[in-house]
Amino acid sequence: MTTVGTGYDRSVTTFSPDGRVFQIEYAAKAVDNSGTTVVAIRCKDGVAMGVEILITSNMLLPNSIERIHSVHRHCRMAFAGLAADGRQIVAKAKAEAIDYESAYGEPIPVKELAERVASYVHLSTLYSWLRPFGCGVILGGYDRDGPQLYMIEPSGVSYRCFGAAMGNGRQAAKTEIVKLKLSEMTCQQGVIEISKIIHGIHDDAMDGVFEVEVCWIRDESNHQHEEEPDYLQEKTMEATKAALEEMDADSFDRFHYNFLQHHVYSSKKRMQNSQPSPRNTAKS
């Protein structure tokens, strides 16, 4: 069966007669069909992000897969698609952030970092001896211009958004994001909403066991009057649990079980779940 790109899709340095570069489009498919979904929203006091992590093996230790990466103190990056490609992009972003601060004496503005990452991703679409990155990046950060959220596609374009979703469940996630009133939402509420969205789009039959990793990025100096971070995270976890209970009473058992594997952490600390999960009862 011949497909659309036949003949012009062998190399990223070949255009098709109708002006498309098929290799880049195929790279985008790697992101769109990716099992994991990444969701992020820009709230009024920061950025909240969540990643659905599919557990493929019974022998995996809980909370051992980290999908949200720190790029410097004020930025976090998550990606959908080929995980190893994403690791490379994160390493590059870290280097750029440090390099900028050494040269100019201030933390890299999020806009500048997004542009540099986008230009690095684009670089690999220009040479026949490189392949495009098979992952899309969601970059959230907080700088002197406030909270910002960027999305970078394998083609090398970057967008600044108030809400972003990538991966298998992105359409459903986007529909949910649009319903939220982001200008009135705090990060703490945002994290709860994201957990609900990810649970909503997860298909138990297809994908089985999953973990959710969530984070928020906000200016901690604005919140010094609040409770201690640990207590705050515990409260958020309780609230998420309650919201999920409300959401789906009949299949609550499974959600409840999966919830035990959540970890919720702020830009400062990371909290582990207290209860171990008996993995061999996963499919019962």
Add this chain to the structure above:
Amino acid sequence: MDDGYGHVTAPHSMGTTIIGVTYDGGVVLGADSRTSTGVYVANRASDKITQLTDNVYVCRSGSAADSQIVSDYVRYYLHQHTIQLGQPSTVKVAANIVRLLSYSNKNFLQTGLIVGGWDKYEGGKIYGIPLGGTIIEQPFSIGGSGSSYLYGFFDQAWKEGMTREEAEQLVVKAVSLAIARDGASGGVVRTVTINKDGVTRKCYPGDTLPLWHEELEPQNSLLDILASASPEPMIS
């Protein structure tokens, strides 16, 4: 070797008095205008306050050549940075670039700089970058050979939250006091005021400045006497 040519072969140095002061809403930079080669005044009306960007200026002291070349490099880097970022550079970034150059070339340079300006995030800021390449953010900064005579003065006269007029008067008074005591400072007093509305340059010639303790009134030149009505010289 004292061959009597010291005054033409000595390096151009700006003995100098330079000052940078923050006020409520911006900064005032001030400097004298004397550039000397040894004891000869090579330029009695030099401009020691140099532009780096639309909103950031630097006061130069020490070796004239060294401070000029550093300013040129910084202006170049900042220009590129502004294009890259799509908005004006902050004062902090400008000061950091000056500091990186000063520190990395500390064995070759002999220049003390005061970077001052206004940006929309932090408002008016002053950064002192003395010999060696330290960077220190201060509410006010003084530098140059004439500054030795001003430490006590500023301890007493400086206060937080001055108005623009108060700050400008303070700077002019301070530079003129330093000129009175420091042989390597003199000429006119130049000030540059930077705030959200832009940049204003002022120049205060010597005769507009107050006279301090034991300073003499300007004397009439004998030439004036000769040119007066009486054809007989020496009888006025």
